[in-house]
Amino acid sequence: MQYLTPSTFSDAIKLATDASGTSRFLAGGTDVLVQMRADIFTPDLLIDLKKIAGVGDITREADGGWTIGVAVPGAVLREHSDLGREWPGLVEAVDLIGSTQVQGRATMVGNLCNASPAADAVPAMIAAGAEVSVQGPNGKRRVPVEDIPTGPGQTSLAQGELVTAVHIPPRGTHAGDAYQRFIPRTEMDIAVVGCAINLRLDGDIITEARVALGAVAPTALLVDDAANAIIGTSLDDAALDALSAAATAACNPIDDKRGTIKFRKHIAGVMARRVALQAYERATAQAGEKA
Amino acid sequence: MSVKAPLPHDTAGLHVAGSARYIDDIPVPANCLHLAFGLSNEARGVITGADLSAVRAAPGVITVLKATDLPHENDVSAAAHDEPLLAQGEVFYHGQPIFLVVATSHLAARKAARLANITISKRPAIITIDEALSANSRFEGEALVWNNGDAETALNTAPRNVEGSIEIGGQEHFYLESQAALAQPQENGDMLINSSTQHPTEIQHKVAEALGKPMHSVRVESRRMGGGFGGKESQGNALAVACAVAASQTGQPCKMRYDRDDDMVITGKRHDFRINYRAGFTKDGKILGVEFVHYARCGWAADLSLPVADRAMLHADNAYYVPAMRIESHRLKTNTTSATAYRGFGGPQGMLGMERVMDHIAHELKLDPAELRQRNFYASQKDTGPKQRTHYNQKVTDFELHEMLERLTDTAQYAARKKAVSDWNANNDILKKGLAFSPLKFGISFTLSHLNQAGALVHIYQDGSVHLNHGGTEMGQGLNQKIAQVAASEFGLPMERIRITATDTAKVPNTSATAASSGSDLNGMAVKNACNKLKKRIIRILSNHWETTQSDVIFTDGMVQIGHHSMSFDAAARLAYESRVSLSATGFYRTPKLSWDRLKGRGRPFYYFAYGAAITEVVIDTLTGENRILRTDILHDAGTSLNPALDIGQVEGAYVQGAGWLTMEELVWDTSGRLQTHAPSTYKIPTCADRPDVFNVALWPGENRENTIYRSKAVGEPPFMLGISAFLALSDAIAACGEIYPALDAPATPERILKAVNRVRLG
Numbered sequence A: 001m002q003y004l005t006p007s008t009f010s011d012a013i014k015l016a017t018d019a020s021g022t023s024r025f026l027a028g029g030t031d032v033l034v035q036m037r038a039d040i041f042t043p044d045l046l047i048d049l050k051k052i053a054g055v056g057d058i059t060r061e062a063d064g065g066w067t068i069g070v071a072v073p074g075a076v077l078r079e080h081s082d083l084g085r086e087w088p089g090l091v092e093a094v095d096l097i098g099s100t101q102v103q104g105r106a107t108m109v110g111n112l113c114n115a116s117p118a119a120d121a122v123p124a125m126i127a128a129g130a131e132v133s134v135q136g137p138n139g140k141r142r143v144p145v146e147d148i149p150t151g152p153g154q155t156s157l158a159q160g161e162l163v164t165a166v167h168i169p170p171r172g173t174h175a176g177d178a179y180q181r182f183i184p185r186t187e188m189d190i191a192v193v194g195c196a197i198n199l200r201l202d203g204d205i206i207t208e209a210r211v212a213l214g215a216v217a218p219t220a221l222l223v224d225d226a227a228n229a230i231i232g233t234s235l236d237d238a239a240l241d242a243l244s245a246a247a248t249a250a251c252n253p254i255d256d257k258r259g260t261i262k263f264r265k266h267i268a269g270v271m272a273r274r275v276a277l278q279a280y281e282r283a284t285a286q287a288g289e290k291a
Numbered sequence B: 001m002s003v004k005a006p007l008p009h010d011t012a013g014l015h016v017a018g019s020a021r022y023i024d025d026i027p028v029p030a031n032c033l034h035l036a037f038g039l040s041n042e043a044r045g046v047i048t049g050a051d052l053s054a055v056r057a058a059p060g061v062i063t064v065l066k067a068t069d070l071p072h073e074n075d076v077s078a079a080a081h082d083e084p085l086l087a088q089g090e091v092f093y094h095g096q097p098i099f100l101v102v103a104t105s106h107l108a109a110r111k112a113a114r115l116a117n118i119t120i121s122k123r124p125a126i127i128t129i130d131e132a133l134s135a136n137s138r139f140e141g142e143a144l145v146w147n148n149g150d151a152e153t154a155l156n157t158a159p160r161n162v163e164g165s166i167e168i169g170g171q172e173h174f175y176l177e178s179q180a181a182l183a184q185p186q187e188n189g190d191m192l193i194n195s196s197t198q199h200p201t202e203i204q205h206k207v208a209e210a211l212g213k214p215m216h217s218v219r220v221e222s223r224r225m226g227g228g229f230g231g232k233e234s235q236g237n238a239l240a241v242a243c244a245v246a247a248s249q250t251g252q253p254c255k256m257r258y259d260r261d262d263d264m265v266i267t268g269k270r271h272d273f274r275i276n277y278r279a280g281f282t283k284d285g286k287i288l289g290v291e292f293v294h295y296a297r298c299g300w301a302a303d304l305s306l307p308v309a310d311r312a313m314l315h316a317d318n319a320y321y322v323p324a325m326r327i328e329s330h331r332l333k334t335n336t337t338s339a340t341a342y343r344g345f346g347g348p349q350g351m352l353g354m355e356r357v358m359d360h361i362a363h364e365l366k367l368d369p370a371e372l373r374q375r376n377f378y379a380s381q382k383d384t385g386p387k388q389r390t391h392y393n394q395k396v397t398d399f400e401l402h403e404m405l406e407r408l409t410d411t412a413q414y415a416a417r418k419k420a421v422s423d424w425n426a427n428n429d430i431l432k433k434g435l436a437f438s439p440l441k442f443g444i445s446f447t448l449s450h451l452n453q454a455g456a457l458v459h460i461y462q463d464g465s466v467h468l469n470h471g472g473t474e475m476g477q478g479l480n481q482k483i484a485q486v487a488a489s490e491f492g493l494p495m496e497r498i499r500i501t502a503t504d505t506a507k508v509p510n511t512s513a514t515a516a517s518s519g520s521d522l523n524g525m526a527v528k529n530a531c532n533k534l535k536k537r538i539i540r541i542l543s544n545h546w547e548t549t550q551s552d553v554i555f556t557d558g559m560v561q562i563g564h565h566s567m568s569f570d571a572a573a574r575l576a577y578e579s580r581v582s583l584s585a586t587g588f589y590r591t592p593k594l595s596w597d598r599l600k601g602r603g604r605p606f607y608y609f610a611y612g613a614a615i616t617e618v619v620i621d622t623l624t625g626e627n628r629i630l631r632t633d634i635l636h637d638a639g640t641s642l643n644p645a646l647d648i649g650q651v652e653g654a655y656v657q658g659a660g661w662l663t664m665e666e667l668v669w670d671t672s673g674r675l676q677t678h679a680p681s682t683y684k685i686p687t688c689a690d691r692p693d694v695f696n697v698a699l700w701p702g703e704n705r706e707n708t709i710y711r712s713k714a715v716g717e718p719p720f721m722l723g724i725s726a727f728l729a730l731s732d733a734i735a736a737c738g739e740i741y742p743a744l745d746a747p748a749t750p751e752r753i754l755k756a757v758n759r760v761r762l763g
């Protein structure tokens, strides 16, 4: 196996495109190295992206949005002074990944491109309306996060394509997001159900919402029905019931040792309700702060 | 004196720094080979073809061995001779080793192992307890039944009855260091084995059998294990034997370690049980009679299942005097991994059966569960009346729990918190709290009486430093430190003058497994015996030297005093050496007073009992089944503790492991016998964050009433069963959701808790 550290994305793309055997991009390595050690997959070529200029940066854009480098680990995201205030749900979701040790390495993009249905950061990224820049032998494109994973371990990235940055939209006012997951113990675990909700208020009425579910289908889901159930409401009991029902209905989980279908669907409904209340509370608090 | 001092584990610093050596850290010669097993993909069937050509052709492969290639015995069982190292003709569980790959690297061996083309003609596999019962598939021919008194009449005439059943899941040991062994060929065909084992003598025995050599040709060394928990009592045999056979065939050192997945699929686990019960009692909750039926799923081979199931029966009373009891124990043979020893050795399952009965009765009578338990306790050791006997006719003379319960309910503010919990539950619909007390009485001794023996070897060098060895193994529990404390106290030396080396069959022969919590009881006494022999010799020398009579001798503070004479221990050692007196002695100990008939279920299997009591408070989320342990208070009886720091560590770890067994740790086999939970991604042990938020652990300031080493008590297994209080607390929280008894099964995973909540809510 060969290990290379290109200094530009173009070089990285070229290495991957020209590779005669299998290749893998390497960010934090908390999935890649585990897969190698466990003999699940050992590439012929490992292309480390961490030496490319700017991949460790978190940048505020002119419109108030954020660009996050592909090698920014969870620990750095969490310690950022503004990001977590604006996007607490997103930062908390990344922060749930693994342990302190894993946090020092694991990246959001690695979480996305590893394409586990249970990845914690992904529903939060989807709910936030995040997009990624993708670059490959045939040029650049910008893709909504929900279009990257296509199935367990599968992405829409073509051979030689990689993600070069994550874009988080401007937060704006009267808005809040939240992510919670269900696991059978208190830490270091894989989500049985994950739910992220991002919403905006006008007064006490929800004007915009995005609801995403993780671990209940082959990929994280953006559930429009669930969002529509709360848009235009003040998140009263009827809205919460409708949200909960829509979340349950959207699930298409597997029946496995970590949870039966019935259980996962039920939990998704409960989680959606709780996450919505938290996001709503945050949006209300943020409105108070700004006013 | 160094005994009773709360000294840290002797190699704690090395553990933390990563410089403590485990098997895989031992430097090996460059030509060392690595091994992996090829495993069965079926739970039961006949091997109709085994094409291993692709395995042999794979990169790095040196040789591949099948059952027919083995030179002598093909057996790695503990005793029953029913566990081939490599399957011969038939396979009996999914994951059973069929062939052995010997290659130049660990990865090469594992990769090659997957290339085999094995065809197996399937036979109907027996996976569940019910399947085993309907096929009458069992060990020992029939159920073992013990009767004490007339339980049936007691039940039929009792004013009140409860009846029910509880499913109790198994448990993966999840030692951090997976199974590992290293074999290095010596001259003359001898073999040196390093093994991560609790039982070096058995490894020696099995390797000798496999090589067709006498035991003196095999030396086994075990420095430490990264956790054992019973999982390394017999389960290391396969690796050591495989390494030895491969090393003897290739003439090169051979090493084998299981990857976590392989370890979980291949090796045995805690027995899962179903326990049916019927109990009769008075209106104020006094038990009159109980009938238990134990169904133990033993897996495909006998391993240690019979003594495990016996110990479950022996603990069916837990801490309660039951005037009439009948226990029927079914040891079922299934096509799953062969269940094996695991901390408590059946005791926890047996005890949980009785605690379930208590819980059920308390719910039925609406009595305080702690109060009900105390009413049924054996009489206090202070009680002057005739001593009560257990259902196997052993007198209970040392019962401590009345006093312990009183102390614990006081320090844990049981009554006030019980009220606070019920107030909380009255005011909260979604989060419900539960509080529960559970006691434990655990019998100490191997039930196979001849195992209750130990040896030691103590050397004093001419500079006065002491080197010692004993038959016990170090698995993180701190046994070596406790034993060193014994030697330091006997010789009156500071700890740094004592060194304990790796357990070694060439130094102390014919050892028993470090199991049954017996490590410090047995080996401590053996070391003391050796120290006493050496002290006598030193006293003789010094008496001659000073021409004095031998009374009034003290070994203390690095000095030896006889009457008004005194000399440093080091000078005394030098003098003994120059006087040509042997400064090396063996020590031996056998536990007294034991007699036991396991078929009749009568006698005194235990030298004494260890006691403990716990109160646990939990909260559950009734919409998701999520749960947390909020607070745990424990009072544990370690007699006069040899080392309170190590003992408290054992109690804390055991509690968390016990709670894990009954809550989040779930083994799932699919209908064709494949273990679905064979990695940390799917099998959940408690993490640091899962320990109780408030965790008060204290040792009961008692002393062993029997003459054990410094009047201490064994502490390895007993506190595991304090985890039962967490399970009972969850049941209590669920019970707060309605009127009916929750009848919770174990493990109480969130999903199972949620189901129980819904059941109770529907009424």
Ligand SMILES: Cc1cc2nc3c(=O)[nH]c(=O)nc-3n(C[C@H](O)[C@H](O)[C@H](O)COP(=O)(O)OP(=O)(O)OC[C@H]3O[C@@H](n4cnc5c(N)ncnc54)[C@H](O)[C@@H]3O)c2cc1C
Residues within 6 Å of the ligand: A024, A025, A026, A027, A028, A029, A030, A031, A032, A033, A034, A049, A070, A096, A097, A098, A099, A102, A105, A106, A107, A108, A109, A110, A111, A112, A113, A114, A118, A119, A120, A121, A157, A161, A162, A163, A164, A188, A189, A190, A191
């Ligand atoms: C102990 C432990 C606990 C864990 N706990 C959790 C958890 O709680 N929740 C959770 O969701 N995950 C968990 N994980 C999984 C893992 O940590 C996360 O998925 C993490 O976010 C992966 O990020 P990384 O930077 O380490 O990715 P890497 O391992 O470097 O890469 C992951 C995948 O993404 C690809 N990739 C990386 N960067 C790019 C890029 N720029 N363009 C294209 N492809 C790319 C890689 O080729 C690889 O296929 C855990 C892992 C461990 C070891």
